Amino acid sequence: MNIEEDTSTWLGCPTPLEMYQHQCALLEDELTSAYQLLTRARANIAGLVQMNDLLLAGKTKTETELRLALADLSSAHIHGSEMSKEIMSLKMIAGQNEYLRIENQRLLLELKVYRGPPS
Template identity: 60%
Template sequence: MNIDEDTSKWLGCPTPLEMYQHQCALLEDELIQTEAMLRKARANVAGLVQMNDLLATGKASAEAALRQALERNSAMNDEAPDNMSFRPIDLVTGQRDHLLRENQRLLMELKVLRGPHP
């Protein structure tokens, strides 16, 4: 029995050239997949940049509207007398209190006009 005999051709083992060619084919496939992923990533980045621009524009317009509202509010507070309020609940509360005092005053006048009860 001869153990030193080269059996690589018997088993169908590839030659070094065939191994290199196979490795090159694998690398080419990887490169094609990587290029596809890179194109997709570039498209995603372009979309994100566009979304960021839209958000920045929206943010700028919202900040401008906020500044205008704050300026109007400040102008209203500067123009309003100290005892006036622009909140509707404060206006209604003030009217209620005024009507209550007026009602009490009229009741007192009525009692005075009617005189004491016997």
């Protein structure tokens, strides 16, 4: 079918000017919507930047507390090591004391045997 009839004059067909106006209205709505989205995105970014600043401050504080806790832990470890050395030396002395007490009891028993029964 070959239609060569000009339909632009039919009733209800928009003119080129009306089509351009309609297209402009659609673009204006789209731009308004994009501007609203951009405004919300900027507000979200500002909130995220503020949250990031708070997190960085908290991170710095926590790192400082961690360093202090590690220093305390190291100091406690050194103190515990020194105490362990003292305990080991005291255990050695206690062992020597026990050995000498047993040896003293043995020698006293030998001395009693050597001297004989008391008269």
